[in-house]
Amino acid sequence: MRINHVESLNQRIFFFTKWFVFLMAAIFILFACSNNSDHGNSNTAPSAPHPAEGQVIFTEIMYNPKAVDDSIGEWVELFNLTDKELGLKGCTFSDSKHDSVIEPDIVIKPNGYLLFGIGDASLHPAESKPDWTWGTFNLGNSHDTAKLTCNDVVIDEVDYDENNMTNYEVVSGASLSLCAGFENAQANDDMANWRFSTTQLPSGDFGTPRQPNDPC
Ligand SMILES: [Ca+2]
Numbered sequence: 538m539r540i541n542h543v544e545s546l547n548q549r550i551f552f553f554t555k556w557f558v559f560l561m562a563a564i565f566i567l568f569a570c571s572n573n574s575d576h577g578n579s580n581t582a583p584s585a586p587h588p589a590e591g592q593v594i595f596t597e598i599m600y601n602p603k604a605v606d607d608s609i610g611e612w613v614e615l616f617n618l619t620d621k622e623l624g625l626k627g628c629t630f631s632d633s634k635h636d637s638v639i640e641p642d643i644v645i646k647p648n649g650y651l652l653f654g655i656g657d658a659s660l661h662p663a664e665s666k667p668d669w670t671w672g673t674f675n676l677g678n679s680h681d682t683a684k685l686t687c688n689d690v691v692i693d694e695v696d697y698d699e700n701n702m703t704n705y706e707v708v709s710g711a712s713l714s715l716c717a718g719f720e721n722a723q724a725n726d727d728m729a730n731w732r733f734s735t736t737q738l739p740s741g742d743f744g745t746p747r748q749p750n751d752p753c
């Protein structure tokens with residue numbers, strides 16, 4: 538009888554130990570999964586600080602490509618005027634009618650360039666493949682806006698209008714390019730400080746994506 542009692546006790550201890558280990562393992566796995574999902578959570582902070590007003594500016598706007606359709610060929614170039622890495626996750630790119638929130642943790646290098654583009658990045662010509670895409674809205678072919686906003690602060694905005702491009706010829710298939718030497722958020726408000734790019738790309742269109750702009 539005593540042996541049976543001991544065996545029964547041992548079985549119960551084994552049974553509870555087994556379930557205790559199983560329960561602890563389940564809690565551990567759940568905890569690990571929730572931690573992992575946090576890494577991909579869109580609410581986590583950007584890995585570099587957001588730019589302040591005027592620290593990142595628009596330097597080039599390809600609003601009317603010719604080598605490919607606008608739906609796979611529009612892009613804008615941004616330039617970081619500071620000597621620090623700046624993060625754009627959570628910022629918003631807008632035209633005059635649409636907004637698109639930047640969800641990936643993209644960083645613009647010190648004095649470096651980034652390209653934002655329309656639609657599917659893989660369909661763009663290799664020379665101007667965007668670092669981030671804003672979705673499917675088109676940039677207007679005679680006038681529109683490119684605007685970057687972070688934390689409700691407008692970092693830079695350019696309202697381009699072919700009616701104000703009075704001292705140079707408008708060229709389709711060439712990007713609108715801020716003249717070298719005018720890289721600041723106020724100077725790029727004036728269409729007199731822009732020209733159409735003259736550097737030809739392999740696609741046949743003209744521009745200087747991720748490179749310094751042509752002088753005017
Ligand atoms: Ca367009």
Ligand SMILES: [Ca+2]
Pocket residue numbers: 693694695721722723725726
């Ligand atoms: Ca501006």
Ligand SMILES: [Ca+2]
Pocket residue numbers: 596597614744745746747748749750
């Ligand atoms: Ca450029």
